[in-house]
Amino acid sequence: MSAKTLYDKLWDAHVVRTEADGTALLYIDRHLVHEVTSPQAFEGLQLAGRPLWRRDAIVAMADHNTPTDPGFTEIADPVSRTQVETLDANARTFSLEYYRIGDARRGIVHVVGPEQGATLPGMTVVCGDSHTSTHGAFGALAFGIGTSEVEHVMATQCLVQKKSKAMLVRVDGEVGPGVTAKDIVLAIIGRIGTAGGTGYAIEFGGSAIRALSMEGRMTVCNMAIEAGARAGMIAVDDTTIEYLRGRAHAPRPEHWEQAVAWWRTLHSDVDATFDALVEIRAESIEPQVTWGTSPEMVVPISGQVPDPAVEADPVRRSGMEKALAYMGLTARLPVTAIALDRIFIGSCTNARIEDLRAAAAVVRGRKVAASVKQALVVPGSGLVKAQAEAEGLDRVFTAAGFEWREPGCSMCLAMNADRLGPGEHCASTSNRNFEGRQGAGGRTHLVSPAMAAAAAIAGHFVDVRGF
Amino acid sequence: MQAFTRHTGLVAPLDRPNVDTDAIIPKQFLKSIKRSGFGPNLFDEWRYLDVGQPGQDCATRPRNPDFVLNQPRYAGASVLLARENFGCGSSREHAVWALDDYGFRAVIAPSFADIFFNNCGKNGVLPIRLDAGVVDRLFAAVATQQGYALTIDLPAQTVTTPAGEVFGFDIDPFRKHCLVGGLDDIGLTLQHADDIRAYEARRREEAPWLFG
Numbered sequence: 202m203s204a205k206t207l208y209d210k211l212w213d214a215h216v217v218r219t220e221a222d223g224t225a226l227l228y229i230d231r232h233l234v235h236e237v238t239s240p241q242a243f244e245g246l247q248l249a250g251r252p253l254w255r256r257d258a259i260v261a262m263a264d265h266n267t268p269t270d271p272g273f274t275e276i277a278d279p280v281s282r283t284q285v286e287t288l289d290a291n292a293r294t295f296s297l298e299y300y301r302i303g304d305a306r307r308g309i310v311h312v313v314g315p316e317q318g319a320t321l322p323g324m325t326v327v328c329g330d331s332h333t334s335t336h337g338a339f340g341a342l343a344f345g346i347g348t349s350e351v352e353h354v355m356a357t358q359c360l361v362q363k364k365s366k367a368m369l370v371r372v373d374g375e376v377g378p379g380v381t382a383k384d385i386v387l388a389i390i391g392r393i394g395t396a397g398g399t400g401y402a403i404e405f406g407g408s409a410i411r412a413l414s415m416e417g418r419m420t421v422c423n424m425a426i427e428a429g430a431r432a433g434m435i436a437v438d439d440t441t442i443e444y445l446r447g448r449a450h451a452p453r454p455e456h457w458e459q460a461v462a463w464w465r466t467l468h469s470d471v472d473a474t475f476d477a478l479v480e481i482r483a484e485s486i487e488p489q490v491t492w493g494t495s496p497e498m499v500v501p502i503s504g505q506v507p508d509p510a511v512e513a514d515p516v517r518r519s520g521m522e523k524a525l526a527y528m529g530l531t532a533r534l535p536v537t538a539i540a541l542d543r544i545f546i547g548s549c550t551n552a553r554i555e556d557l558r559a560a561a562a563v564v565r566g567r568k569v570a571a572s573v574k575q576a577l578v579v580p581g582s583g584l585v586k587a588q589a590e591a592e593g594l595d596r597v598f599t600a601a602g603f604e605w606r607e608p609g610c611s612m613c614l615a616m617n618a619d620r621l622g623p624g625e626h627c628a629s630t631s632n633r634n635f636e637g638r639q640g641a642g643g644r645t646h647l648v649s650p651a652m653a654a655a656a657a658i659a660g661h662f663v664d665v666r667g668f
Numbered sequence: 669m670q671a672f673t674r675h676t677g678l679v680a681p682l683d684r685p686n687v688d689t690d691a692i693i694p695k696q697f698l699k700s701i702k703r704s705g706f707g708p709n710l711f712d713e714w715r716y717l718d719v720g721q722p723g724q725d726c727a728t729r730p731r732n733p734d735f736v737l738n739q740p741r742y743a744g745a746s747v748l749l750a751r752e753n754f755g756c757g758s759s760r761e762h763a764v765w766a767l768d769d770y771g772f773r774a775v776i777a778p779s780f781a782d783i784f785f786n787n788c789g790k791n792g793v794l795p796i797r798l799d800a801g802v803v804d805r806l807f808a809a810v811a812t813q814q815g816y817a818l819t820i821d822l823p824a825q826t827v828t829t830p831a832g833e834v835f836g837f838d839i840d841p842f843r844k845h846c847l848v849g850g851l852d853d854i855g856l857t858l859q860h861a862d863d864i865r866a867y868e869a870r871r872r873e874e875a876p877w878l879f880g
């Protein structure tokens with residue numbers, strides 16, 4: 202047998218059949234379901250009179266539309282409420298494992314899945330959500346799908362897929378203090394571009410990736426889709442295995458050793474070949490800040506807003522000009538001169554316990570700048586929230602002037618009531634700075650939790666390393 | 669699903685790269701539990717001058733006269749000409765439902781984001797990749813010629829210009845088969861139900877922890 206990449210191994214283990222043209226029927230082990238992309242799929246299934254193939258593969262919860270006001274009991278927006286009630290009803294009809302509003306475990310599906318051990322190494326994991334790439338941090342093949350594919354998985358437990366090419370992104374060396382997983386992945390996207398990974402499954406490797414905790418690895422894989430890759434993944438090691446021990450959905454004791462033995466094979470063989478290779482030195486990565494309306498529009502904190510006049514490609518130049526106009530920024534402005542109206546610490550990229558600890562460490566004993574209208578901390582799940590409260594992090598945030606909220610997607614996409622006003626600049630730990638993403642006319646700058654916390658205190662971006 | 673064989677349609681040019689699905693259909697419209705009715709809110713933030721809300725009557729909203737779809741010469745367009753990395757970002761299939769509901773049957777671009785590309789194929793909307801140089805020329809031609817229409821022939825895998833110039837494009841045989849026949853791929857997969865069950869039985873032996 203020739204040497205295999207991690208992606209080859211995951212792919213091969215799930216092929217049910219292959220057609221002559223190379224299309225494969227791929228078996229799906231775990232299906233995560235949320236309220237926004239599932240109603241039409243459940244309806245389609247029922248209209249066609251088809252049964253759900255495997256009920257126990259599904260874990261469901263509402264996250265996108267749910268309010269984050271402390272102690273909320275009901276959803277004021279009737280349209281959002283209908284969507285959540287539709288999921289409630291579908292969960293009942295199909296007897297799904299469902300974390301309803303009020304369940305202490307509910308939160309963002311990409312935070313809760315791994316927390317419950319519902320994501321395991323070697324699995325195929327899908328969800329009607331592009332940030333499903335997050336789960337690849339466990340040595341799983343995880344990717345986002347559309348609603349028609351959600352219905353396809355419900356009806357058949359499979360997807361019709363064509364294998365992607367394989368890319369290895371190696372980050373070797375050691376990042377400096379104050380440089381986090383978020384900075385690593387933003388630097389990668391800055392290098393390869395938002396379409397750099399299109400058509401590829403990306404494996405992240407190298408010593409700087411191996412040194413990351415599972416939280417950090419999830420942050421990196423979460424944003425693989427922002428580099429255009431449907432799937433990002435990281436090989437299994439002791440960090441992965443230790444994280445899973447004792448989780449609700451982890452293998453039962455009688456299967457644990459057998460599972461671990463297989464998991465330990467989930468890495469690329471040393472002589473495996475990739476279709477593309479990108480290498481980055483960890484030491485070269487500074488804290489990152491996005492200035493534009495695409496995650497690839499990113500610069501180090503020591504940098505300036507770039508000047509479109511020096512861009513040779515006309516399509517790119519006009520894209521940069523449009524982004525600057527939308528963001529209300531001028532070329533060559535130092536990043537540290539960008540003032541912030543709101544701060545958002547949350548999302549499936551950066552709302553895990555480690556993220557909140559990093560932000561709290563910066564905030565402790567300080568106050569949010571008077572010029573900042575609102576600073577939000579939205580934990581990724583009920584369990585993250587409870588853990589943070591047990592550590593007293595909530596009090597660190599509230600004493601500084603942050604709001605401490607209930608878990609959910611919140612201002613990451615502003616489907617609930619948390620959003621930016623037109624023209625407002627936000628330091629956000631989320632993953633997308635698209636036009637209007639956090640509210641019509643809102644201006645998003647993507648940063649790490651520590652950088653967002655420092656910006657909240659200063660009122661403008663600052664280098665957290667000297668803060 | 670609507671079958672796609674041959675289509676001739678007016679071309680609307682959307683001249684910006686990295687058009688994301690948030691721009692194609694903003695998040696407030698994703699609260700719908702239906703599959704239809706998204707057309708009036710396609711490109712909502714670019715198309716209208718106010719902030720759109722679900723359930724609103726879009727006919728009375730102030731339009732942005734600069735936005736391409738609001739220009740009378742592109743009324744009734746059914747082929748969207750776009751730039752690189754079209755449909756990036758969120759997996760929301762609502763983006764394709766909105767394009768379809770508006771009346772677009774095909775999108776031509778140098779490249780597409782993977783999830784969007786797949787979602788198109790499930791809804792009878794044909795995504796066509798053409799070389800960036802060809803796309804550039806099409807943009808120039810659309811700008812100079814009122815009523816510029818392209819003819820798309822999926823069985824032949826060609827795009828033909830009004831001047832008779834023909835460009836070939838690639839498509840997976842399976843996707844083509846489904847589109848040309850307007851086929852439901854769930855039904856096709858279920859023809860292999862025995863293979864799926866056999867896989868499950870084998871997997872249950874090898875990795876019992878994956879089955880509860």
Ligand code: SF4
Nearest residue numbers: 332548549610613614
């Ligand atoms: S937190 Fe943001 S990116 Fe993550 S699932 Fe929710 S909306 Fe999507």
